[in-house]
Amino acid sequence: MSTIVRLPNQQDATLPKLSYLNNGYGLKSWLLTGDHKRIAILYLISITLFFFVGGAFAGLIRLELLTPMPDLVSSDTYNKLFTMHGIIMVFLFLVPSVPATVGNFVLPIMVGARDLAFPKVNLLSWYLYVVAGIFVVGALIFGGADMGWTFTTPLSTHYLNTHVITVALGVFVAGFSSIFTGLNFIVTTHRMRAPGMTWFRLPLFVWSHYAASLLMVLGTPVLAITLVLVALERLFGIGVFDPTKGGDPLLFQHLFWFYSHPAVYIMILPGMGVISEVISTFSRKRVFGYTAVAFSSVAIAVFGFFVWAHHMFIMGVSNYSALVFSLLTMLVAVPSAIKIFNWAATLYKGSITFETPMLYAFGFMGLFTIGGLTGVFLGSLGMDIHLTETYFIVAHFHFVMVGGMLMAYLAGVHFWWPKMTGRMYPESLSRLAAVTTFIGFILTFFPQFVLGYLGMPRRYHAYPPEFQVLNVLSTAGATVLGIGYLMPMIYMTWSLKYGAIAGSNPWQATGLEWQIQSPPPTENFLEIPIVDYEAYDYEWLANKTQHEVTTVG
Amino acid sequence: MSHPTLEDVHVGHHIVGPKIYLTILLILLCLTALTTGIAFVDLGIFSPIVAIGIAVIKATLVILFFMHVKYSSRLVKLTVASGFFTFLVLITMTLSDYISRAWGLW
Amino acid sequence: MDSQTIAVRQQEEIAHHEHDHPAYLRHHFETVEQQKEAASFGMWLFLLTEIMFFGGLFMAYLLYRNWYHDAFVSASNTIGIGLGTTNTAVLIVSSFTMAMGVYCAEKRNRRGLLVSLALTLVLGLVFLGIKSVEYHEKYVEHHIPGAGFSIEDFVHPHDKRDIPLSPDVAQHAQIFFFLYFAMTGMHALHMIIGVSILLVLIYRARQGAYTTGHTSTIDNFGLYWHFVDIVWIFLFPLLYLISRHPLH
Numbered sequence: 001m002s003t004i005v006r007l008p009n010q011q012d013a014t015l016p017k018l019s020y021l022n023n024g025y026g027l028k029s030w031l032l033t034g035d036h037k038r039i040a041i042l043y044l045i046s047i048t049l050f051f052f053v054g055g056a057f058a059g060l061i062r063l064e065l066l067t068p069m070p071d072l073v074s075s076d077t078y079n080k081l082f083t084m085h086g087i088i089m090v091f092l093f094l095v096p097s098v099p100a101t102v103g104n105f106v107l108p109i110m111v112g113a114r115d116l117a118f119p120k121v122n123l124l125s126w127y128l129y130v131v132a133g134i135f136v137v138g139a140l141i142f143g144g145a146d147m148g149w150t151f152t153t154p155l156s157t158h159y160l161n162t163h164v165i166t167v168a169l170g171v172f173v174a175g176f177s178s179i180f181t182g183l184n185f186i187v188t189t190h191r192m193r194a195p196g197m198t199w200f201r202l203p204l205f206v207w208s209h210y211a212a213s214l215l216m217v218l219g220t221p222v223l224a225i226t227l228v229l230v231a232l233e234r235l236f237g238i239g240v241f242d243p244t245k246g247g248d249p250l251l252f253q254h255l256f257w258f259y260s261h262p263a264v265y266i267m268i269l270p271g272m273g274v275i276s277e278v279i280s281t282f283s284r285k286r287v288f289g290y291t292a293v294a295f296s297s298v299a300i301a302v303f304g305f306f307v308w309a310h311h312m313f314i315m316g317v318s319n320y321s322a323l324v325f326s327l328l329t330m331l332v333a334v335p336s337a338i339k340i341f342n343w344a345a346t347l348y349k350g351s352i353t354f355e356t357p358m359l360y361a362f363g364f365m366g367l368f369t370i371g372g373l374t375g376v377f378l379g380s381l382g383m384d385i386h387l388t389e390t391y392f393i394v395a396h397f398h399f400v401m402v403g404g405m406l407m408a409y410l411a412g413v414h415f416w417w418p419k420m421t422g423r424m425y426p427e428s429l430s431r432l433a434a435v436t437t438f439i440g441f442i443l444t445f446f447p448q449f450v451l452g453y454l455g456m457p458r459r460y461h462a463y464p465p466e467f468q469v470l471n472v473l474s475t476a477g478a479t480v481l482g483i484g485y486l487m488p489m490i491y492m493t494w495s496l497k498y499g500a501i502a503g504s505n506p507w508q509a510t511g512l513e514w515q516i517q518s519p520p521p522t523e524n525f526l527e528i529p530i531v532d533y534e535a536y537d538y539e540w541l542a543n544k545t546q547h548e549v550t551t552v553g
Numbered sequence: 554m555s556h557p558t559l560e561d562v563h564v565g566h567h568i569v570g571p572k573i574y575l576t577i578l579l580i581l582l583c584l585t586a587l588t589t590g591i592a593f594v595d596l597g598i599f600s601p602i603v604a605i606g607i608a609v610i611k612a613t614l615v616i617l618f619f620m621h622v623k624y625s626s627r628l629v630k631l632t633v634a635s636g637f638f639t640f641l642v643l644i645t646m647t648l649s650d651y652i653s654r655a656w657g658l659w
Numbered sequence: 660m661d662s663q664t665i666a667v668r669q670q671e672e673i674a675h676h677e678h679d680h681p682a683y684l685r686h687h688f689e690t691v692e693q694q695k696e697a698a699s700f701g702m703w704l705f706l707l708t709e710i711m712f713f714g715g716l717f718m719a720y721l722l723y724r725n726w727y728h729d730a731f732v733s734a735s736n737t738i739g740i741g742l743g744t745t746n747t748a749v750l751i752v753s754s755f756t757m758a759m760g761v762y763c764a765e766k767r768n769r770r771g772l773l774v775s776l777a778l779t780l781v782l783g784l785v786f787l788g789i790k791s792v793e794y795h796e797k798y799v800e801h802h803i804p805g806a807g808f809s810i811e812d813f814v815h816p817h818d819k820r821d822i823p824l825s826p827d828v829a830q831h832a833q834i835f836f837f838l839y840f841a842m843t844g845m846h847a848l849h850m851i852i853g854v855s856i857l858l859v860l861i862y863r864a865r866q867g868a869y870t871t872g873h874t875s876t877i878d879n880f881g882l883y884w885h886f887v888d889i890v891w892i893f894l895f896p897l898l899y900l901i902s903r904h905p906l907h
Binding site for chain 3 (some may be wrong): 113114115116117118119121179183184186187190191192217218219220221222224225226229232236237238239240245246247248251254255523528
Binding site for chain 2 (some may be wrong): 696700703704706707710711718721740751752755762882886888889892896897899902903904
């Protein structure tokens with residue numbers, strides 16, 4: 001066949017009569033649910049909402065930067081723009097993005113369980129997320145905060161009269177939402193795998209989420225206590241971060257980055273899990289070097305704890321300490337590179353098709369590689385002294401987070417959309433959106449590498465006029481990018497009512513989630529499966545599909 | 554009944570008895586008296602080391618016996634170890650910055 | 660009959676006939692053992708987060724004790740050692756009674772469990788009571804950091820002539836007391852939460868909820884209680900016993 005997508009005969013196909021979507025109606029059945037799939041949908045809606053709020057701030061930032069003069073907003077307002085953009089995008093979008101939506105939905109099914117280990121804790125996670133969002137939006141309405149998403153002391157503790165504590169509280173609560181999600185995933189993966197589902201038969205998506213969950217559980221509490229200390233410092237002026245009273249502002253940074261560096265791996269690892277699934281499915285081939293990819297996920301998690309001070313090279317850490325952290329940073333790049341190599345090897349001699357998730361995956365591979373490599377540049381001390389606090393950093397992390405993680409998130413949502421809703425989105429529109437996003441992204445952020453190299457500082461809303469051309473390019477790209485992100489909103493919503501019926505396995509993918517109906521029933525499996533085949537076993541799948549009778553409706 | 558209920562199935566896990574708990578309690582109280590008493594002795598550089606050492610022993614006893622880790626699965630033991638490992642990473646790597654600094658010792 | 664109707668019928672059958680398992684077995688678990696292990700593992704992971712949460716405070720403490728050793732010693736010496744040692748003993752005994760509670764639950768001894776939980780609760784309240792007496796002492800002595808902080812009690816730790824510390828060094832005693840209140844306060848908050856949960860547990864233990872073979876809740880609360888005890892085991896020497904040796 002020319003395409004991998006195999007939908008049931010659309011003339012007489014209907015959705016399954018009973019699924020998690022219609023098993024119980026009414027607001028209470030959704031707001032008090034224990035079903036991981038419903039919670040995933042709740043998260044999907046709230047995360048999308050916050051994404052567009054954060055995106056609006058990005059739009060305003062780029063609008064201001066069209067001209068070298070600070071003519072759109074005042075300096076304080078501009079500070080609030082990038083602060084709120086950062087906080088919303090990092091804590092309310094990227095950290096929960098894949099784990100809380102697609103991860104929540106698909107992980108229990110992938111391991112062969114009926115739900116996560118602690119369904120009520122899962123629901124609590126979502127409510128904590130909503131409360132965190134309310135705090136952040138509340139702070140926004142009352143005037144916002146302007147210390148940057150990094151809360152750097154003593155600015156955040158001594159020199160600002162904006163709503164730092166409200167935002168800190170929001171992030172604190174969001175942190176616990178994240179911790180509980182991670183806790184749930186770890187226990188589920190350890191204790192609720194179906195018979196025969198050994199660790200090395202798990203989809204790599206599960207491995208990635210497991211590694212990210214380790215980081216969530218061990219790293220996030222340090223952020224929590226750090227924010228408590230910032231709040232206490234603001235309220236009581238004790239001096240724990242105040243140099244005039246004997247405190248050390250750098251202590252804050254050590255504690256903050258101890259979490260915030262692993263946080264970037266919390267953000268990217270689930271996305272890497274998605275990419276493993278997508279690349280395998282759309283090359284019709286098992287992931288090359290399964291063990292290497294699995295262990296590299298855990299290696300990223302472990303090494304990720306050892307490198308945080310590379311965010312502090314110019315802040316006053318000792319030279320020796322900077323040297324150690326720089327060396328370790330080189331080391332942490334290795335497992336990520338291993339993954340890229342393995343994905344490329346998976347593609348080699350695969351039977352590749354270019355469905356939308358695959359387009360996003362290709363985008364991921366290219367953009368994440370560039371972003372990751374620039375990270376290595378920044379990890380070397382000599383380069384970092386010149387490039388830090390410039391737009392090079394901004395470009396670096398947007399390449400990995402937006403070009404990498406956000407594309408992986410979109411790949412995941414598109415890949416599992418048929419499973420979650422039973423419907424297909426219109427392929428031509430979705431491919432157009434993917435390409436638009438890719439082009440928009442490069443136009444937005446590649447000029448920022450040049451800007452940073454030329455010396456434009458970050459977090460400034462005025463710049464020397466010679467930088468204007470690059471800034472205009474960047475803003476133009478941002479417009480295209482925005483269109484690329486709005487398009488899925490439209491066609492995904494359209495597909496809920498008018499999309500083609502998907503059937504249980506439209507992508508002909510392996511994995512337990514594709515063996516049950518779309519959308520799945522509430523308890524996932526009528527009988528817990530017994531697994532006696534490896535992950536990504538396309539021969540097993542071909543054998544099974546030959547002998548099965550599929551009717552949908 | 555046609556098949557045994559889950560309650561009848563022998564859950565083969567070790568129940569730690571009162572004797573062990575009592576012994577550990579007495580050891581802990583003795584160690585508490587020891588650590589308080591030894592604080593009044595001038596051990597120079599070893600004072601904090603002894604104090605932390607005794608605290609570590611007490612904590613280990615509580616973890617192994619009161620929290621049953623000695624009789625728990627490998628997974629639980631690994632979990633406890635990983636927690637302390639991460640804590641130690643935080644402490645030692647942050648201190649590596651502070652002890653190699655030329656500034657800050659006001 | 661199409662496949663969907665078959666599926667629905669099958670679901671209904673499964674839902675109705677498998678109810679000869681204990682009521683406390685949740686439906687997403689296959690066996691009671693799995694549920695128990697999962698709950699226990701989940702509690703341990705939560706305790707890991709607590710280790711890292713307190714870890715940040717311990718890091719701050721370590722740093723400033725290193726930087727301002729004299730001020731820290733001097734400040735620590737003004738905290739009553741009698742009450743502190745007593746509190747440590749109280750908490751250790753409460754850990755013992757909690758462990759005994761777990762034992763009683765496993766032996767399905769309802770009365771024993773109730774006595775153990777009640778004793779644990781009383782000891783926990785005694786701890787909090789002594790803590791508030793200590794806090795009050797600090798308030799009266801003007802050692803609470805902030806505007807009312809007074810440095811007159813801080814003497815040079817290595818000189819028996821009771822020479823007061825120079826003011827700039829003595830100001831660093833404020834950092835000690837901030838950490839003292841932050842760390843013991845955070846600990847006390849965890850104790851209060853523990854005591855509150857104990858009240859609920861006692862109420863439900865009276866109704867026999869934990870002596871039917873389902874000891875998971877008591878086990879896991881015990882883990883939490885022991886953890887709070889361990890935090891105090893480290894706080895005590897770090898805050899109270901920095902260097903109490905007699906002056907020479």
